[in-house]
Each structure stands twice: as structure tokens, then as C-alpha cells.
Amino acid sequence: MKFNLKPYIILARPANMGLVAFLILVTSTFFDPYPPVWRVALALICVVFITAAGNAYNDICDIKIDKINKPKRPLPSGLISTEDARGFMIIMLILGNLAGWILGIWTLVIALFVTTPFLFWYAHRLRHIALVGNIVIAFLSSLAFLFAALAFGDMSIGYVPAVFCFVLSLIREIIKDLEDLEGDSAYHSKTLPVAIGETPTRIIAGIIILMLLPIIPIPYVVGLYGKWFFFMGIIGVGLPLIIIMVQLFQIKRTINYYQMATALKILMVIGIATIFIGRF
Numbered sequence: 001m002k003f004n005l006k007p008y009i010i011l012a013r014p015a016n017m018g019l020v021a022f023l024i025l026v027t028s029t030f031f032d033p034y035p036p037v038w039r040v041a042l043a044l045i046c047v048v049f050i051t052a053a054g055n056a057y058n059d060i061c062d063i064k065i066d067k068i069n070k071p072k073r074p075l076p077s078g079l080i081s082t083e084d085a086r087g088f089m090i091i092m093l094i095l096g097n098l099a100g101w102i103l104g105i106w107t108l109v110i111a112l113f114v115t116t117p118f119l120f121w122y123a124h125r126l127r128h129i130a131l132v133g134n135i136v137i138a139f140l141s142s143l144a145f146l147f148a149a150l151a152f153g154d155m156s157i158g159y160v161p162a163v164f165c166f167v168l169s170l171i172r173e174i175i176k177d178l179e180d181l182e183g184d185s186a187y188h189s190k191t192l193p194v195a196i197g198e199t200p201t202r203i204i205a206g207i208i209i210l211m212l213l214p215i216i217p218i219p220y221v222v223g224l225y226g227k228w229f230f231f232m233g234i235i236g237v238g239l240p241l242i243i244i245m246v247q248l249f250q251i252k253r254t255i256n257y258y259q260m261a262t263a264l265k266i267l268m269v270i271g272i273a274t275i276f277i278g279r280f
Contacts, residue, residue, distance in 0.1 A: 007074040008088055011059060012052035019268060020047050020144050023165075026276045027148035027158060035152040042099045043151045046111055047144050049096030054119035054140075056089040061123045068183035103151050110147050115140060128184075130195035134173040142166035160219050161275050167212050168271060172264040174205045179257035199251050206248035209241050219278070229278025236270045 021044055028040045059066065059075050060082055067076040074080040080088075093116065100111030118126075118136055126133040142162040149158030177184065177191040178201055184191045193201040216238050220230040244263065247255055 004079075007079040011056050011074045011080060011085060011088065012092070013055040015265065016055060017048045017051055019265065020051050020141075022269060023047075023144050023161075023272055024148045026272050027145055027161070028152055029276060030149070030157045030279065031152050031154070039103060039151060042103050043107075043148050046096050046099035046103065046107070046151075047147065049092040049099070050111060050115055050119070053089045053092035053096065053116075054123065056085050056092065057120060058123040058127070060085050060089070061127070065180070065183040065187050065189065068186055069180045107147060107151050110143065110150070115143065115147075128189040128191065130190050130192040131174075134170055134177065134192065137173050138166045138169035141169040160224060161272070164216075164271055164275070165268065167208065167215075168264065168268050171205055171208050171212075172261055172268070174201060174208075175257055175261045175264060178202070178205075178255075179261055202248045202251065202255075206245045209245040209248070213238055213241060213245075225275070225278030226280055228280060229274055232270070232274040232277060236274055237267055240267055 024040070024043050024047055028035050028043075059073060063075045063082065066073050071077060075082065075085055097108065097112045097116065101108040118140055122133055122136045122140075126136050142165040145158035145162040145165055146155050147158075149155045174192060178193050178198060180191070181193045181198060183189075185194050188194075192204070216233045217230055219225045220227070220233070240263065244260060247253060247260070
């Protein structure tokens with residue numbers, strides 16, 4: 001029987017893996033001299049593989065909900081069995097944490113005793129608690145910056161990008177819950193939109209964006225990054241966020257939440273690139 005790798009790649013969510021890989025690579029450029037290539041490679045393996053494992057377990061836990069929200073995903077469509085998905089998850093976990101162990105004791109602590117338990121706790125329980133699950137995923141996303149900075153020699157270098165990553169991830173996770181409202185409601189998953197309704201959730205997401213906007217120029221104002229950070233931050237991140245915020249506040253307006261979540265993922269990439277260019 002021919003083995004088909006494609007469903008496993010889809011299960012791992014390659015866009016998410018690509019985003020965290022980009023994050024690791026950008027963080028590595030903050031260091032002078034550049035970190036040893038083997039450390040960069042191990043950091044990539046650790047973060048990307050553990051991310052893939054978390055995504056797989058999330059799909060395993062949400063298979064019934066995904067039959068409504070995302071029926072074409074590998075598990076609800078039957079392309080992969082639950083047992084095979086669990087085996088893939090275990091392999092990714094072992095390889096990812098092994099890479100973290102080789103990098104050092106503190107990177108192993110973050111990978112094995114912080115990231116891994118939270119990913120599983122999120123998928124099994126926290127995913128279905130209003131706002132708590134969103135905050136946990138935003139925290140884990142931002143933790144990748146701190147992990148990479150620690151792996152390369154100085155965790156403090158990751159503080160500023162981690163803050164921006166946390167807020168953008170939080171906004172995106174709330175929008176994704178709005179996208180999944182129908183399936184989450186059917187299976188009594190107490191996400192924020194299910195708990196308080198679509199309109200209040202849109203307002204909360206808009207308010208978070210409103211609070212983020214004046215923070216964007218601060219790293220430039222205090223001298224942490226150069227002028228390109230200011231211009232790209234305002235034009236490439238700030239203006240699109242304003243457009244999204246206005247759409248969210250237009251309560252009677254119908255929104256394609258999938259497209260908005262995708263736009264926010266692109267904004268995260270632009271934000272990471274802004275931090276990279278802002279160093280010059």
C-alpha cells in the first residue's frame with residue numbers, strides 16, 4: 001500500500017509551521033556573530049515539530065467539531081485515522097523535544113515542561129474555555145521568540161517581538177473562534193463567541209486592536225529599532241489593523257472571518273519582517 005505524505009503535512013498545518021520557522025530564522029539574525037548553524041537547525045526542528053504535534057492533537061480532539069467547521073481536514077474527511085494521527089504526533093514530539101534537549105537544559109525545560117503540556121492542555125480542555133484558550137495559544141506563539149533568543153544566547157532580545165506576537169496572535173485566535181462559531185456552538189464548546197455572542201466578541205477584538213495601535217511606534221521612539229521599523233510598522237501593520245478594526249466595529253456588516261484570520265496571519269509575517277528590517 002502506497003504511503004501518502006500529503007495528509008500528514010496538511011494535518012501539521014504547514015502555514016503555521018512556516019510562520020514559526022520564519023520567526024526562528026528572523027530571531028537568529030538579531031545576533032552578532034550569527035549563531036552556529038547547527039543551533040539554528042535544532043531550534044527549527046524543536047519549534048516546528050512540537051508545533052506540528054500540537055496541531056495534530058488539536059485535530060484529534062476536535063474531530064467532531066471539525067466535521068461541521070472544517071470537513072475537508074484530514075481526520076474528519078477520513079484521509080487519516082485517529083490512530084495514525086496519534087502516531088504522527090508522538091514522533092513529532094519525540095524529535096522536537098530531543099532537539100530541545102541537545103540545545104540545552106533550559107531550552108528543554110521550555111519545550112518539554114512548558115510548551116508541550118500547554119499544547120495538550122489547550123487542545124483537551126482550555127480550547128473550550130472563553131478567552132483562556134486564546135490567551136494560552138497567544139502566549140505559546142510569543143514564547144517561540146523567547147525560546148529562540150535563549151537558544152542563541154540572550155533571551156532578552158526576544159522580549160519586544162514576543163509582546164507584539166502575543167497581541168496579534170490573541171486577536172487572530174479570537175477571530176478564528178468567530179469563524180468556528182457554528183461548530184463550537186453545536187458541541188457546546190464555551191469559546192468567547194459561544195459564551196457572550198458574536199457581536200460582543202467582535203467589539204472585544206476591535207478594542208484589543210485599538211489598544212495595540214499606539215504601542216506600535218514605541219520601540220522606535222525609545223530607540224530599540226530604526227526608522228524602517230516605524231514606517232513599516234505604521235504602513236504595513238498599523239493601517240491594515242485599522243481596516244480590520246473598522247470592519248469589526250461595523251456590527252451590521254457581514255464578515256468573512258476566514259479571510260480576516262488569514263489576513264492577520266499575513267500581518268504577523270509582515271510584523272516579524274518589520275522587526276527584522278527595523279534593526280537597520
